[in-house]
Amino acid sequence: MIGLVVATHGKLGQELLASAEMIIGPVRNAAAVSIDHDNDLETIRANIEQAISRVNQDGQGVLIVTDMFGGTPANVSMTFLEPGQIDVLTGVNLPIVLKFFNSQESVKLSELAGILKAYGQQSIAQASDYLHRK
C-alpha cells in the first residue's frame, strides 16, 4: 500500500489528514510533517525522512504532498525524489488527499502521482461558472 507524507508550513498537513478522516473515516499509512519557522534544514530533512520510513513499511512507495511549489516543505521534499519509489506533488488540496486514500491500494505510485496532479487541478471550481448551465 502506497504511503502518504503531507509536508507543510505549520499544522496544515495534520489538519488536512484530520479533515480527510472526518469525511472518509480513519486513514492508513499516512503521516504529516509540520515545518515551523525555527526548524533548521537538517531537522526538516530528518523529519521528512522519518515520516517516509514510517509510511513505507511494505516498500510499495511513498507520495509526498506539499503545500506550495517553491516553499521549503516542497524544496526539501523534492530532494527525496526517487522515480517509482518516492514522488512529490506540490499544491496539495483536500480532494487530492481524499483521492489518494481511495487509490493507495489499487494504483502504482508512478501512475498515482500523475492522476492526483490532474485531479487536484480539476477540483478547483468557480461558482459563477455554474450559473448559466442548464
Place this chain on the structure above:
Amino acid sequence: MSIVLARIDSRLVHGQVLEAWVPHVKADCIVVANDEVAGVSFQRAVMEAAVPSSIKLVIGTLEEAVRILSSAELLKKRVLLLFSNSEDALELRQLGVIYDKLNLGNMHSSSGKDRYSCTIALDTEDIHNLQKIEDQGVSIVCQCVPADRERTWHKLIQTGAR
C-alpha cells in the same frame, strides 16, 4: 436495478457520500429523490459537477425518482439512493420503491429536534416515519461513514436524546 445503499442525509451529495460510500458500496449511480433540489437549477448544476463522470447522477422529485428507479435505463445499475429527510424516505417506500435497509447518515439538528448523536437529531414526526418504514420490514441503521460501526436505530433511541 439494485439499491446498494438507501440513505437519509440532509446534505444529500457531499464528501462522505462521494468519497466514502460510493467506493464502499461500489455504486455506479446516485439517485437524489428530492422535490426541492429537483427544482433549483443552480443547485442541480453544482451537484452534477461534483459527481465524477463515471457515476451516473439522477436528480428528481419523489415521483420522478419512482419512475426513474423502475426504468430500463437503470436496469443494471448499482444505485445509491439519497433522501434528505425521513418523510421522503417513507413516501418513496409507499410509492413502491423497495429498499431493505435504510442508513441514517446526517439528520442535522434544527429547532424542535432532539439530538441523539452528533449527526442525528430527530423529532416525534421522524420517529413516527422511521417506525412506519421499519414496520414494512426495513432494517434501519445508523452509520455516518463506512468506518463507523453500524448500529440499529433502536440503540440510538434507547440511549435517549442528549
